[in-house]
Amino acid sequence: MKLQKIRIGELLIEKRLITEAQVKLALEEQKKSGDKLGSVFIKLGYISEDKLLDILAAQLQIHKIKAEDIQITSDLKFIIPENRAKQLEILPVKIEPDYIHIATNDPLNIFAIDEAQRISKREVIPYIISKDDFIIVYSKIYGTGDKLYKIAKDIEQKISSSGTDSKFLEKLAEDAPVINLVDSFIVKAIGEKASDIHIEAEEDMLRIRYRVDGILKEVITLKKVLYSPIISRIKILSNMNIAEKRVPQDGRFKIIYNNKDVDFRVSTLPTSFGEKIVLRILDKSQELLDFKNLGIDEYNYKIYEKIIAHPYGIVLISGPTGSGKTTTLYATLNKLNTIEKNIITVEDPIEYKFKLINQVQVDEKADLTFANSLRSILRQDPDIIMIGEIRDKETAEIAIQASLTGHLVLSTIHTNDAVSSVARLIDMGIENFLVSSSVIGVGSQRLVRRICENCKEAYTPAPEILDRLSLPKDGNLQFYRGRGCDKCSGSGYKGRISVFEILKMTSEIKDAINRNESISFIKKLAISQGFRPMFNNGINLVKEGVTTLEEILRVTTIEE
Numbered sequence: 001m002k003l004q005k006i007r008i009g010e011l012l013i014e015k016r017l018i019t020e021a022q023v024k025l026a027l028e029e030q031k032k033s034g035d036k037l038g039s040v041f042i043k044l045g046y047i048s049e050d051k052l053l054d055i056l057a058a059q060l061q062i063h064k065i066k067a068e069d070i071q072i073t074s075d076l077k078f079i080i081p082e083n084r085a086k087q088l089e090i091l092p093v094k095i096e097p098d099y100i101h102i103a104t105n106d107p108l109n110i111f112a113i114d115e116a117q118r119i120s121k122r123e124v125i126p127y128i129i130s131k132d133d134f135i136i137v138y139s140k141i142y143g144t145g146d147k148l149y150k151i152a153k154d155i156e157q158k159i160s161s162s163g164t165d166s167k168f169l170e171k172l173a174e175d176a177p178v179i180n181l182v183d184s185f186i187v188k189a190i191g192e193k194a195s196d197i198h199i200e201a202e203e204d205m206l207r208i209r210y211r212v213d214g215i216l217k218e219v220i221t222l223k224k225v226l227y228s229p230i231i232s233r234i235k236i237l238s239n240m241n242i243a244e245k246r247v248p249q250d251g252r253f254k255i256i257y258n259n260k261d262v263d264f265r266v267s268t269l270p271t272s273f274g275e276k277i278v279l280r281i282l283d284k285s286q287e288l289l290d291f292k293n294l295g296i297d298e299y300n301y302k303i304y305e306k307i308i309a310h311p312y313g314i315v316l317i318s319g320p321t322g323s324g325k326t327t328t329l330y331a332t333l334n335k336l337n338t339i340e341k342n343i344i345t346v347e348d349p350i351e352y353k354f355k356l357i358n359q360v361q362v363d364e365k366a367d368l369t370f371a372n373s374l375r376s377i378l379r380q381d382p383d384i385i386m387i388g389e390i391r392d393k394e395t396a397e398i399a400i401q402a403s404l405t406g407h408l409v410l411s412t413i414h415t416n417d418a419v420s421s422v423a424r425l426i427d428m429g430i431e432n433f434l435v436s437s438s439v440i441g442v443g444s445q446r447l448v449r450r451i452c453e454n455c456k457e458a459y460t461p462a463p464e465i466l467d468r469l470s471l472p473k474d475g476n477l478q479f480y481r482g483r484g485c486d487k488c489s490g491s492g493y494k495g496r497i498s499v500f501e502i503l504k505m506t507s508e509i510k511d512a513i514n515r516n517e518s519i520s521f522i523k524k525l526a527i528s529q530g531f532r533p534m535f536n537n538g539i540n541l542v543k544e545g546v547t548t549l550e551e552i553l554r555v556t557t558i559e560e
Contacts, residue, residue, distance in 0.1 A: 235251070343382065386410040400435075535556040
């Protein structure tokens with residue numbers, strides 16, 4: 001079905017529902033807010049949403065639909081992928097062999113309707129739906145089910161009958177329905193193996209997202225009236241100041257899930273529409289993987305094994321936040337941990353607990369910083385020291401001093417690749433000769449999503465992608481991707497694996513550092529000596545059918 005184009009302002013003037021002056025004011029407001037014109041009319045109180053939708057439905061000759069009229073089936077979330085449904089603001093509500101029924105709050109978005117037809121390969125029958133009902137149906141189709149919404153509805157009814165006084169809303173945080181709602185989405189996040197929960201306030205709604213396999217996905221959107229009780233409940237759990245909303249706060253709490261301790265590190269950040277809260281999920285009871293399960297290939301594993309066998313020196317693992325650096329350090333400690341060695345760590349936070357290893361938690365308020373802790377550790381007769389992160393010159397200098405006096409030091413550093421870690425230390429103010437004499441090896445890594453084994457299928461990438469990557473187009477190399485199924489929530493991916501590069505500091509590379517050679521020179525030198533860049537190792541995972549080309553291109557750059 002092809003929808004006609006309508007000038008909504010002219011239509012409402014014609015119906016004598018608003019004036020030309022009101023349209024002019026609404027257009028000025030639209031320039032400031034960027035909202036759709038219909039939403040601006042509603043926000044300014046010129047017309048109700050229900051009345052506007054009735055007029056659009058009559059003019060476009062389409063039907064209005066309510067959330068309770070829609071029967072949710074499991075195939076709906078696969079016909080239009082979640083990210084596209086969210087981007088286009090459309091919902092599949094019924095599938096027929098030749099037709100797809102689509103609900104939208106914006107029937108004037110002709111492009112979205114055309115895209116729904118293209119994606120589904122079916123003729124589109126559009127419906128118009130209210131914003132609130134859109135949110136309810138979206139969450140039912142794409143993940144939260146009925147439980148969270150049922151609890152949320154009960155709280156909304158209580159608020160509507162008692163008012164929206166801020167003190168009352170905060171007091172609600174200690175009522176059973178709010179406790180149940182927060183517990184439910186936290187438990188759901190653990191069950192989905194999420195690493196983080198994001199709770200974000202917008203102008204007229206509250207959004208909850210999970211980070212699963214490194215990618216954020218929307219779980220539920222709720223009415224803004226639920227914002228205060230939910231935020232207050234999390235602050236109570238985390239021992240934060242409920243009344244303080246103007247400055248960032250940090251806290252933590254612990255729950256027991258399936259007889260396991262699960263810790264949460266909580267951070268708040270004031271934004272224009274209220275505080276954003278992120279909960280980092282730390283499952284301390286989870287079993288540590290060995291290196292081969294982490295994804296390191298045999299070639300790089302042998303190099304890394306030789307590096308960490310050294311009795312002294314610095315070993316660095318680099319990469320951005322959330323790339324698995326800490327997990328790799330823990331796997332290293334697990335391998336090195338024996339009764340003959342005194343191993344001490346300084347961490348922020350302690351994510352996994354080890355027997356035999358003495359772990360120190362950084363406490364900035366008590367002046368127990370990385371640097372101060374390291375000074376004390378050196379008087380504890382350590383063999384191996386792990387520093388959670390080298391983030392400043394003072395910490396780097398003490399780490400170098402420890403490595404030069406007979407200790408093996410393990411740490412992480414924030415750089416894009418292994419070779420850049422050398423430049424980062426020099427940028428901190430460390431002399432070249434100290435870097436070359438102390439650092440014995442650097443690993444860099446990223447996490448990529450694994451193809452879901454349940455819906456894995458062969459496919460042929462576009463020729464231009466193969467040309468760009470210098471890969472053969474003769475069909476001898478087989479490529480795979482995930483089609484999308486219930487087990488992977490339609491994403492085509494399930495689980496993650498690390499992509500590594502390991503740089504061993506040879507005498508030639510140390511000489512180049514002392515001569516202050518460029519990073520590109522050192523990288524070329526390393527490659528000539530057997531260093532394999534991360535991109536090349538990622539392509540090997542693609543050839544083995546473990547991940548996709550798109551994933552490797554998402555996290556690495558092509559080596560020229």
